[in-house]
Amino acid sequence: xxxxxxxxxxxxxxxxxxxxxxxxxxxxxxxxxxxxxxxxxxxxxxxxxxxxxxxxxxxxxxxxxxxxxxxxxxxxxxxxxxxxxxxxxxxxxxxxxxxxxxxxxxxxxxxxxxxxxxxxxxxxxxxxxxxxxxxxxxxxxxxxxxxxxxxxxxxxxxxxxxxxxxxxxxxxxxxxxxxxxxxxxxxxxxxxxxxxxxxxxxxxxxxxxxxx
Numbered sequence: 001x002x003x004x005x006x007x008x009x010x011x012x013x014x015x016x017x018x019x020x021x022x023x024x025x026x027x028x029x030x031x032x033x034x035x036x037x038x039x040x041x042x043x044x045x046x047x048x049x050x051x052x053x054x055x056x057x058x059x060x061x062x063x064x065x066x067x068x069x070x071x072x073x074x075x076x077x078x079x080x081x082x083x084x085x086x087x088x089x090x091x092x093x094x095x096x097x098x099x100x101x102x103x104x105x106x107x108x109x110x111x112x113x114x115x116x117x118x119x120x121x122x123x124x125x126x127x128x129x130x131x132x133x134x135x136x137x138x139x140x141x142x143x144x145x146x147x148x149x150x151x152x153x154x155x156x157x158x159x160x161x162x163x164x165x166x167x168x169x170x171x172x173x174x175x176x177x178x179x180x181x182x183x184x185x186x187x188x189x190x191x192x193x194x195x196x197x198x199x200x201x202x203x204x205x206x207x208x209x210x211x212x
Contacts, residue, residue: 020047022154022175028065033173040067041129043156045079045175056092057081057137061158063129068169072129072162076107076122080155081139082177083117089139091121096133098126107157109168118157129160 022045025031026038033043042062047055059079066072074096081087091102100123106115111122119137127133158171 019049020177021045022047022177025156025173025175026171027062032176033171035067037173038171039160039169040065041158041171043158043171043173043175045154045156045177047081047177053141055081055139055141057139059135059137059156060132061134062132064132066129066160068129068160069162069164070128070130072160072165072169073125074127074129074133074158075124075161075168076110076120076157076159077135078105078107078111078118078120078157079137080106080117080119081141082143083153083155084143085117086142087117087119087139089119089137091119092136092138094121094133094135096123096127096135098123100135107159108170109159109161118155120157122159125161 023032024042024044025033026040027042028040030038030040031042040063042065044060046058046060048058049055057079059077061074061077063074088104091100094100100121101111103111103113103120103122104118105111105113105120106118107120107122111120119139121135121137153174154177156171156173156175160169160171162168
């Protein structure tokens with residue numbers, strides 16, 4: 001019985017740190033995104049908990065179905081992890097070519113350094129469309145409890161530049177975060193799991209006292 005309770009406790013706290021993802025938007029069928037906003041690219045977010053307030057957030061843009069010119073490039077990307085949450089951090093890594101510069105704030109034809117809650121990265125002309133690119137942000141948040149909700153709106157911004165686009169094409173869209181690796185509510189919310197874990201620890205303590 002003791003081993004079973006311990007396994008349940010360990011499993012509960014492991015699930016608290018389970019990754020979360022956002023359902024993709026855009027793509028050739030314009031999932032949850034206007035054709036005039038996502039421009040055919042498929043955009044996803046993945047959240048990996050490092051600590052209770054620190055996350056690695058991966059922004060993936062599949063531009064293989066981009067509807068603009070094949071010579072266009074991704075000049076800047078930005079994410080807002082959650083509405084109402086102040087975030088700080090840095091760009092941890094990217095698979096996009098070029099030299100990417102990080103700046104807190106949103107983007108509008110490049111990183112602006114304004115618009116609270118956004119994290120932005122920009123480059124010159126290197127990330128030509130037609131490939132799948134990833135940007136991994138190291139993010140510290142002020143209120144991670146918002147991310148335990150089954151449905152809430154994060155935001156993404158993408159700037160596409162080109163020889164015919166001096167001001168770029170601007171994607172600015174909301175993207176809905178889900179719990180776990182599948183659809184909404186596939187795993188219990190983190191605070192529910194925490195209560196379950198504490199309850200199981202309490203049961204173990206009571207059982208030990210009775211056997212002494």
